[in-house]
Amino acid sequence: MKYFFLLIIFLNSICAFAQKVKVLDKQTGKIIKNVSIFNAKETINITTDKDGFSDISEFNATEIIIFSHLSYAVLRVRKSVVKSKNYIIYLTKESEQLDEVVVSLFKREERTNRIAEQIAILNSKKIQRASAQTSADLLATIPGVKVQKSQFGGGSPVIRGMEANRVLLVVDGVRMNNAIYRKGHLQSAITVTPNMLEKTEVVFGPSSVIYGSDALGGVIHYYTKTPKLSEENEVDSQFFSRFSSVNNEITTNISVEVRSQKWASLTSISHSDFGDLKAGKNRAHGFKDWGKVFFYSENNNGNYKEYPTVNMDPNLQRNTGYNQTDILQKFFIPITRNTDIKLNFQYSTSSDIPRFDRLTELKNKKLKFSEWFYGPQKRFLASAQMFLSPNKKGMETGIITAAYQNVQESRIQRKFGSLDRSYREENVAVYSLNGDFSVLLTADKKRALSYGFEFAYNDVTSNAYGKELNIVAGEIEGFSRTFKVQSRYPDGSSAYLSSAVYIDYRQDINSKSTLNSGIRFTNTNLTATWIDQTFIQLPDTNIQLNHSAVTATLGYVFKPNKNWQINSVLSSGFRAPNIDDVGRVREKAGNVTVPNITVTPEFAYNAEIGVQKYFNEKKFRFGANIYYTLLDNYIQRDFVYNPDGSIVQVAFDGDFGNAVSNQNKRTAYITGVTASYLGRISPIWKTSGFVTYTKGRTYDSREPMSSIPPIFGQFEMSYVVAEIELGAAIRFNAKKEISDFNITEGIDNHELTPIVAKNAMDERIKYYGTPSWITMGLNANYTLSNSVSVQARLDNLLDQHFIEFASGVASPGRNLSLSFRANF
Secondary structure (H helix, E strand, O other): OHHHHHHHHHHHHHHHHHOEEEEEEOOOOOEOOOOEEEOOOOOOEEEOOOOOEEEOOOOOOOOEEEEEEOOEEEEEEEHHHHHHOOOEEEEOOOOOOOOOOEEOOOOOOEEHHHOOOOEEEEOHHHHHHHOOOOHHHHHOOOOOEEEEOOOOOOOEEEEOOEEHHHEEEEEOOEEOOOOOOOOOOOOHHHHOOHHHEEEEEEEEOOOHHHHOOOOOOEEEEEEEOOOOOOOOOEEEEEEEEEEEOOOOEEEEEEEEEEEOOOOEEEEEEEEEEEOOEEEOOEOOOOOOOOOOOOEEOOOOOOOOOOOOEEOOOOOEEOOOOEEEEEEEEEEEEEEEOOEEEEEEEEEEEEOOEEOHHHHOOEEOOEEOEEEEEEOOOEEEEEEEEEEEOOOOOOOOEEEEEEEEEEEEEEEEEEEOOOOEEEEEEEEEEEEEEEEEEEEEOOOOOOEEEEEEEEEEEEEEEEEEEEEEEEEEOOEEEEEEEEEOOOOOOOOOEEEEEEEEEEEEEEEEEEOOEEEEEEEEEEEEEEEEEOOOOOOOOOOOOEEEEEEEEEEEEEEEEEEEEOOEEEEEEEEEEEEOOOHHHHHOOEEEOOEEEOOOOOOOOEEEEEEEEEEEEEEOOOOEEEEEEEEEEEEEOOEEEEEOEOOOOOEOEEEEOOEEEEEEEEEEOOEEEEEEEEEEEEEEOOOOEEEEEEEEEEEEEEOOOOOEOOOOOOOEEEEEEEEEEOOEEEEEEEEEEOOEEHHHOOOOOOOOOHHHOOEEEEOOOOOOEEEOEEOOEEEEEEEEEEEOOOOEEEEEEEEOOOOEOOOOOOOOOOOEOOEEEEEEEEEO
């Protein structure tokens, strides 16, 4: 009998052990300690230990078990289901309630209901549903973000009327902005393919306290996919393919994830081949020839054509096609219980990318350029991130990021009637080190402190040369001679060093209000040397510029009840002039940008207020944000004058043009509002939409500011039942009056808008501005199984012809896109 009782005790102990549940992070696969586990009546309340385990044998077999942790969404699951999952539970950091989404944008994980700034999040499901051809197209789906394109192989995001080097791009915690990010339009957003993104977060308004220089309009943070650990050795593969009719796009992505308890790896390779883009045929704007391509250059891929070629289909935008390959390799290695390492390697390269707006530029009513294209744009990133969770008094969590980036870009151009081809090549090496740490100051987690540092060093090499084509029997047979060409940036050497420290404080004043504040000190140092003075002479060929700035932010979140949230923010930002501001030389539309070594930082002072109202148990949200930004000492491109008041003339590639340079002005303002809604109107119907209005003017000259888009917006509706999801969307833009264009800088590309009149006496042209437009689209997704799904999109259903504000290429016409996704 004694042995029988011992056997019973032994079997009970086995059963009890078998009912030990292990709680893991769904994203990383790591254990989660201090998870509260209880039933609905709270008669049982237990917590996971330091190894993520907890014994749930006390719960009844049919009982609902609730898993709760401050940093994760609450999970309710029946015990029988826990058993079917082999007693392994994954918690996610994204909740169904709209105010409980966790973001990492502020270099710490925080719930959105504690953040005063306007933010937007695209998670993996939204990215997959958007099925965007490029990351620039993906950004265009975000409320409040506009995208400009000078060619199809590009995309310059505009946030609150600011773009290019006034918007900060970040990938996996590493700044993409470098010392030659230019003012105007910047096409670097596409070098991170959407197929490799886990999510994208956007913060609107000056964010210089956390991110330093350049974050005047906002921050766009790309997060690429990360491998996660597994209790058992696993290999997961994914195959994705898409075809789009509007430009015969074929995109293929293959990824392999290897998981184990001690390490994980993710390898992803993506290749996209884009043909020439076809514009819409239906011209509701009334301009029958605007945007049509009647002639084009066939001088590509080593071909030589002395004269332009007639385009048999003027709606087909010749010289817009290109291809791009992206490679991502990540390793996730837990070193200790409180220390993880992520190794991140990214490489992006493209074919030659034709500069469409320059290849359609006219001079004396004829095409000006026979060749104008970007050479392969290459971006390499290698970073190591150490994630620390010591949970000590001085630091609860921290991330140290060391990174190296190398960016190569080039510009090749030649005019019709000339055999002289010019080459301009740039190489930027960026070395950076960041530390971001946070600590909870009280046990109830109502007070938190974040602090950090940043160092970034940019080494810029700029080279330029010219070659004369040797033509034999209509074919290129090498080159007959070489000649000097003005380099785009200082040809001696140039470097840019930025160093900074910051501190950020968050306090829950009470259950209804949260205060956020922060301050940052940044110092920048720029050096540059010019050697060749053949074309442009400078008073000083060796310069060193040193600038410092202190920026601050103060945000307040007030929640009078569970269905209302009111946010207010006061913030400042700055942008120190980089090498592009100081030393760029280039020509556009008869104006030649020349160096200005006296330019100084520009500052932004921002005030905004946001309101959010929740309905239907927080399954539906309406929100609005209104802001006012004052720009002080703002930088604008303007003419350079001689002492007698005439414009300086300079030579560039055989022609003379008006000299312009980046110059500091006095003050200007940008104000605007974005209203949006998001959520479910029933268990099977979801909807979202937004409208954005922006206005900007200079106080000193009363000119419109550049890059201010017209009113724009989007409305979507989707129906989801079982394995089928159907959706419809409407996108629209109001007219941009020509009186609201900034003519001085030329960034708004007013000369690319329709012509309504021309004075025969003085040949002055009157432009129309950007016409209004509206498009409709349909989409469908069908999940065949847990591992296979197909998707179809029909965009621009009515085949409307339209061109986005300030863009040089027409948007796609009617487009049928078919996608296939499979997991193995």
